[in-house]
Amino acid sequence: MQGKIIKQISNQYTVLVNNEEIVCSSRGVFRNQNITPLVGDNVKVDISKKLITDVLPRKNELKRPVVANVDITLIIMSVKEPKLSLNLLDKLLVNVIHNKIEPIICFTKLDLMKEKEIPKFTEIKKYYQSIGIKVYNNQELNKLLEVLKEKIVVLTGQTGAGKTTILNKLEPTLNLKTAAISKSLGRGKHTTRHTEIHYVKDVYFIDTPGYSYIDLSELTIEDYQNAFIEFNNYPCPFNSCKHFKEKDCGVKEAVKNEKILKSRYENYLKFGGLK
Ligand SMILES: Nc1nc2c(ncn2[C@@H]2O[C@H](COP(=O)(O)OP(=O)(O)O)[C@@H](O)[C@H]2O)c(=O)[nH]1
Ligand SMILES: [Mg+2]
Numbered sequence: 178m179q180g181k182i183i184k185q186i187s188n189q190y191t192v193l194v195n196n197e198e199i200v201c202s203s204r205g206v207f208r209n210q211n212i213t214p215l216v217g218d219n220v221k222v223d224i225s226k227k228l229i230t231d232v233l234p235r236k237n238e239l240k241r242p243v244v245a246n247v248d249i250t251l252i253i254m255s256v257k258e259p260k261l262s263l264n265l266l267d268k269l270l271v272n273v274i275h276n277k278i279e280p281i282i283c284f285t286k287l288d289l290m291k292e293k294e295i296p297k298f299t300e301i302k303k304y305y306q307s308i309g310i311k312v313y314n315n316q317e318l319n320k321l322l323e324v325l326k327e328k329i330v331v332l333t334g335q336t337g338a339g340k341t342t343i344l345n346k347l348e349p350t351l352n353l354k355t356a357a358i359s360k361s362l363g364r365g366k367h368t369t370r371h372t373e374i375h376y377v378k379d380v381y382f383i384d385t386p387g388y389s390y391i392d393l394s395e396l397t398i399e400d401y402q403n404a405f406i407e408f409n410n411y412p413c414p415f416n417s418c419k420h421f422k423e424k425d426c427g428v429k430e431a432v433k434n435e436k437i438l439k440s441r442y443e444n445y446l447k448f449g450g451l452k
């Protein structure tokens with residue numbers, strides 16, 4: 178029988194097989210072969226022995242959180258409380274794109290926006306869509322669910338952005354703790370250390386306590402250029418153009434003509450250590 182590991186506590190793996198949760202241990206031989214089954218792994222199980230007998234090939238392996246076969250990182254971004262940070266959004270996008278995982282953005286707390294703030298937000302939302310990223314908000318979860326169907330989806334974004342609230346809304350019986358409650362209990366007290374998949378509405382969701390620490394220190398300037406995906410649409414005369422002080426730079430021209438969002442360009446310079 179084949180299934181997917183949705184939870185691990187030391188050597189106890191919860192495997193979802195035909196919609197049924199079976200707690201299994203892993204075969205001792207794995208340790209010798211240096212294979213550690215991970216949450217997200219597709220595995221073969223011996224049901225009668227409650228044993229994982231095989232780990233199927235992985236398409237990827239995320240370090241934070243530790244999970245295999247991630248399809249999508251859902252970036253949850255509040256427009257208020259905490260206020261929208263395009264710096265953080267671009268940083269998360271770079272991180273996800275660099276890891277070759279598809280990013281999808283979901284904005285939250287649109288209800289807290291003042292009327293006069295809406296046009297600016299709409300412009301930003303449209304820009305990210307225009308460069309090929311799927312963008313939703315948490316009032317259109319049904320549309321979002323359609324694109325997430327049967328995928329392993331990691332939720333990321335600032336603490337308090339509304340990640341856990343989305344899961345609770347999709348499946349109220351989960352009854353997961355939200356930020357408002359954790360604040361009163363003191364920070365970090367019940368931050369879950371183990372990774373767990375919530376299979377909700379045909380989606381394998383992984384909640385995370387926050388965006389934690391994003392390490393971009395290994396990225397080269399070329400990595401940034403590739404991660405700012407829209408820059409490739411604006412050729413420069415020099416192949417090695419850093420889009421900084423060079424003349425006739427297509428990217429700088431596009432920024433000037435408002436084809437590239439100014440904040441995107443500024444963030445590129447900042448992340449790349451050029452400015
Ligand atoms: N006004 C408003 N509040 C929200 C929305 N989404 C979440 N919240 C609130 O924001 C707080 C933090 O939510 P939570 O899901 O714990 O954020 P997380 O840290 O990203 O998991 C909670 O008090 C939620 O009730 C929203 O769309 N609008
Ligand atoms: Mg949360």
Ligand SMILES: [Zn+2]
Nearest residue numbers: 413418420426
């Ligand atoms: Zn250039």
